[in-house]
Amino acid sequence: MVWKKSDDPPTHHPEPTPAPRPMTASAPTPSxxxxxxxxxxxxxxxxxxxxxxxxxxxxxxxxxEDLVIEGRVEGKVDLKQNNVTIGKNGRVRADVFGKVVIIxxxxxxNVFAREQAILRQAGAIRGNITAPRVMLExxxxxxxxxxxxxPKETGGGSSxxxxxxxxxxxxxxxxxxxx
Amino acid sequence: MSWFSSRGSGPRKEQGRVQTEVVExxxxxxxxxxxxxxxxxxxxxxxxxxxxxxxxxxxxxxQYGCKLFIEDLYAALASRTTGSDGELAGPGFxxxxxxxxxxxxxxxxxxxxxxxxxxxxxxxxxxEQLRNLTNRGALIFALVSYHKxxxxxxxxxxxxxxxxxxxxxRTGADRPSPRLAPAEVTxxxxxxxxxxxFLLKHGxxxxxxxxx
Numbered sequence: 330m331v332w333k334k335s336d337d338p339p340t341h342h343p344e345p346t347p348a349p350r351p352m353t354a355s356a357p358t359p360s361x362x363x364x365x366x367x368x369x370x371x372x373x374x375x376x377x378x379x380x381x382x383x384x385x386x387x388x389x390x391x392x393x394e395d396l397v398i399e400g401r402v403e404g405k406v407d408l409k410q411n412n413v414t415i416g417k418n419g420r421v422r423a424d425v426f427g428k429v430v431i432i433x434x435x436x437x438x439n440v441f442a443r444e445q446a447i448l449r450q451a452g453a454i455r456g457n458i459t460a461p462r463v464m465l466e467x468x469x470x471x472x473x474x475x476x477x478x479x480p481k482e483t484g485g486g487s488s489x490x491x492x493x494x495x496x497x498x499x500x501x502x503x504x505x506x507x508x
Numbered sequence: 509m510s511w512f513s514s515r516g517s518g519p520r521k522e523q524g525r526v527q528t529e530v531v532e533x534x535x536x537x538x539x540x541x542x543x544x545x546x547x548x549x550x551x552x553x554x555x556x557x558x559x560x561x562x563x564x565x566x567x568x569x570x571q572y573g574c575k576l577f578i579e580d581l582y583a584a585l586a587s588r589t590t591g592s593d594g595e596l597a598g599p600g601f602x603x604x605x606x607x608x609x610x611x612x613x614x615x616x617x618x619x620x621x622x623x624x625x626x627x628x629x630x631x632x633x634x635x636e637q638l639r640n641l642t643n644r645g646a647l648i649f650a651l652v653s654y655h656k657x658x659x660x661x662x663x664x665x666x667x668x669x670x671x672x673x674x675x676x677x678r679t680g681a682d683r684p685s686p687r688l689a690p691a692e693v694t695x696x697x698x699x700x701x702x703x704x705x706f707l708l709k710h711g712x713x714x715x716x717x718x719x720x
Contacts, residue, residue: 469563473577473578474576474577
């Protein structure tokens with residue numbers, strides 16, 4: 330495995346869960362009310378899967394949990410049902426699919442967010458953003474286009490179908506990298 | 509990823525005295541913006557923003573459901589390598605700067621105050637590129653200063669609402685203004701004509717130019 334997790338492995342759920350959620354079993358405090366996407370974009374949780382700064386992945390990434398990328402990824406990041414964060418050290422040369430996509434590092438590729446794309450002050454995108462809501466913080470660097478139409482199921486192709494199939498499997502948790 | 513390394517925000521040709529005090533942004537009424545918004549709300553348009561990425565402008569334009577392209581012209585001019593000082597950006601530079609998919613055509617171009625930061629020959633070359641990338645009837649929103657001096661770097665414009673723009677200075681330094689006259693603007697921007705023009709109290713002429 331070429332990624333690391335910042336928390337214990339996920340517990341096995343006997344039933345398929347309709348939507349993946351952070352692994353709160355080992356969280357130090359009781360889970361607060363769900364973060365409102367409208368008011369406060371999700372911040373990084375300690376239970377995300379993380380690709381560390383020294384990791385380089387060439388290939389496709391897919392999975393069913395939130396992901397933080399602090400390393401380098403070339404290929405495709407496909408987590409349509411989950412939040413994807415490109416951390417300050419993250420360098421991604423790939424199309425990124427996610428529910429909420431937060432960019433603090435650098436992305437050379439297109440970003441497709443089902444709910445919201447957020448380009449933080451230190452972030453940079455060279456590519457196009459497709460998302461119903463887009464937030465660019467001042468100081469961020471952006472070159473490309475922004476399409477804020479309600480997204481269709483864009484760009485999934487075979488990976489999208491693969492992702493849906495995987496979502497129906499109860500053991501399909503975690504993030505997978507395929508070269 | 510060489511694009512990431514150049515923030516391109518440095519002054520292009522700083523002239524004049526550098527002032528250190530913080531300048532508060534000014535809010536000015538914009539009649540051309542109000543007219544432009546009337547046009548934008550009618551249908552989904554493709555908008556080219558030649559200024560730097562400003563989050564509040566993206567948010568504002570999102571209500572019209574337009575597709576927005578952001579290509580920071582001033583940053584590109586500032587970061588280009590010139591063989592000799594004073595070399596002008598030619599058609600090749602602008603073609604590379606706006607190297608977009610072949611079928612891309614814009615309905616609205618937000619040029620802000622960038623015409624004041626192009627030499628006249630550069631403006632003519634740029635307008636040629638814009639002509640190739642715009643639909644007939646496309647609108648260019650531009651602001652031209654009649655002051656003797658302008659800030660050494662373009663303002664960062666923030667849309668406050670449909671009728672007001674916030675002018676944010678990026679530097680205290682000034683440079684001479686080209687003071688483009690209306691006839692010069694239309695003469696240099698071949699293929700475009702002035703649709704509407706407003707001279708504002710604070711010495712800025714607002715233009716809505718339409719592609720013929």
